[in-house]
Amino acid sequence: MAQTVNGHSTASEIQWRTSFEGALDEARKTGKLVFLDFFNPG
């Protein structure tokens, strides 16, 4: 659970999910939207 100060997160890193289906399921349960980032490490 991220800590918050005045309602703003103080987490040092974004908690990227690792399972696509898990992310969709979490979005359905929380009412949030999924943010999908395709990246190239090069």
Next chain:
Amino acid sequence: MGAVTYPQAEVREILERATIPIQFDNTVDAAQPIIKRYHHIWTPDLRILTGDGDELYRWNGYLPPAEFAAQLLAGLAQARLRLRAFDEAIALYEEALKRFPTSLCAPEAQYFLAVANYRKSGEGSDLLKGWHRLEGRYPLTEWTVKQDFK
């Protein structure tokens, strides 16, 4: 993006508040089914999806933190607008315009804030009032051209 934009607190806060974030390395075999599903072709490639996987907004390309945060708010607002969650869309567009009034996507946010207010109220005056504000604040943008038929 990972080195400059994502570490910034304003970006992290919006992502954590409003989204379930997930990344795919487009060089990894395991990512290929998702790459094909969303017809990915170029990075950075950012999408906003429903919990059913339907895409509601997308953009390509690197943005520095403040521009990214503004674009993310406008994208989330557009997603909520498409879902007809008008109050949420209005709040997100207003946040984008209040926090990032000179951002590159501010004209888009002003354009669709007017649309969201109109869709909520059904009053044409809400649309025209918002678009007049767009013309006044951002006179030389594509979004000003796009409302110029009125």
